Amino acid sequence: MSSDRNAAIGLDTNYKYGFVTEIETETVPRGLNEDIIRMISSKKNEPEWMLEYRLKAYRHWLTMTEPTWAHVKYDPIDFQDIIYFSAPKKKGEGPKSLEDLDPELLRTFERLGIPLAEQKRISGVAVDAVFDSVSIATTHQEELKKYGVVFCSISEAMHTHPELVKKYLGSVVPYTDNFYAALNAAVFSDGSFVYVPKGVRCPIDLSTYFRINASETGQFERTLIIADEGSFVNYLEGCTAPQRDENQLHAAVVELIALDDAEIKYSTVQNWYTGDKEGKGGIYNFVTKRGKCQGRNSKISWTQIESGSAITWKYPSCILLGDGSQGAFYSVALTHDYMQADTGTKMIHIGKNTKSTIISKGISTGYSRNTYRGLVKIMPSATGARNYSQCDSMLVGDKCTADTVPYIEVKNETAVVEHEATTSRISEDQLFYLESRGLDREAAISMLVNGFCKDVFKQLPLEFSVEAVKLIEMKLENSVG
């Protein structure tokens, strides 16, 4: 069962996800303007208030410029040269069901290791399968309904739970937040919606699998998770895409809201196509993820294994508003060949006695660039706030770079903020020690890297952590030699 579960988040040891599904699609014309947005909204049969929201975001986006502060380099993106919506053609107009799906889609997800059909699906984890711009199926809905847990695509939630979507969409990441968040708000296609009611411990893990298939298309995922008072949810996310020579944009927004005493654990294994050995092609992963610990003693943790994408620009953050709330960020970012990653977190302490933990492990190999960028901000109201940050970088080889850019702003003198950072080249002494016990160089490097990442891996559910180790080993095997 564990290998099924791992497939559910795109964990596998070879990039065997590089294939393309031949399928009839409906798309909107290339480029971006208000008509395109109206078209997307109408294709999704959205309520008027949603279209209004999109248009406001779009108009705001027009006033913004692309951020350039990240340590990444790429040719300017032509936003008029992207197709903003692509979905497999539906057979009928009826409600979404597996019978309505093109069998080719079912086969695609089966090949990715995620059977969607009732009798074959993976037990113990519910999956929302997103293909290009739409969610095509969500498993285990009936079972979850018994507990009052809502797990569906966000497009569906607009109709079934408009009050929740209206209340929370954009409440953590407003469209004014940044360039890509505004773009996402204007054109977002699909993603998952989760609501866990008061006092419910979600009985199974929830997971979304994002698949980019169409070429020249951007994917603009939008995910919203609300954990009501005293509830708990474990959420996992995986992503893969075909191998293509041109770059593709993935600009997601994820918002988490935890009310009093609620806890959300959000884990990502990001394995988008990285581009080839020369750095050609691959996904631009420009993502805004933020959680709001709104309630007292609420908890949000982000665990990410970033091992894919040509460029990653991503800072999963926590706003610690409720008194006694806790935020955590555990990250392993591995870059190889010509990959570039600028990733980290922001912990904004507003409530009293709020706590945050940051553990970041960056590994650079090949010609890659790997930057940790983080902000710890203690507001004047955050009496008794505590933060502990540990940011370690490991270099394998001498052509890669690693940078650590921590920002710390403390406006309350009772706060305790600790920051530790190290950068090291993989140590010849350690390698020799392991080699002299019979491990070859590759095995020795992989053992050292796994040891280096241990504090993060142990935050993942057990089976995922085992597979994450394998994924990192496989990536190292291909890039260190």
Next chain:
Amino acid sequence: MGNLLEIKNLHASVEGKAVLKGINLEVKAGEVHAIMGPNGSGKSTLSKVIAGHPGYEVTEGSILYEINFQMKDLLALSPDERAKEGVFLAFQYPVEIPGVSNFEFLRAAFNSVCKHHGTPEMDEPSFREFLRKKMEIVNMKEDFIERAVNTGFSGGEKKRNEILQMAVLSPRLAVLDETDSGLDIDALRVVADGVNRLRSKDNAIILITHYQRLLDYIAPDYVHVLAGGRIIETGDKTLALKLEERGYDWLLQN
């Protein structure tokens, strides 16, 4: 019985500086050789060259080692290949490997050697059982298994861990580089006792040490004095006693 190890006219340098200047040494299975000598004489360099540390360059001479009843060029093998063929170095300064438990480290090492020889690898439960027995040899506490390799270990624990690794890997040639240094008398006894229990007619041990006291516990067949990158004197264990009494000066003056 033939030789297990033959070192001939070995010259080696570190960062361009010549340290070994013509070492000759023959070791047979079943023998224990002690190598003593003043600081900077090249004792540790010799051990690193035998194990294959990439920072040491052999400029002249050879090291032959018996593999499948044939003397093979040891210097042609990578460090991990030497280990798989039964060469073991107990480090003077064991290295810390944070985040890697002793259990996973020892099992990976053990299985890597098994794989090389085509013998079955051990699964977790059987290796745990196997490791427990070996731990008794050096008096290791249970919690050691899950601790990270040498990380936060006391000096004594690190040295005992080296002997434990030796017990797990059962090498044919073990080089112990100042395993006794920094140990109090009780720890020294534990370490020496461990070494004695691993001593057999099939393996050979080279003890590199500053002090005669280790030789009170592990009786060597030969004692060599290394000075200025050469072996200048060879004798039996009485040579060590003589050195204890008179120092090295009388030899250096010859």
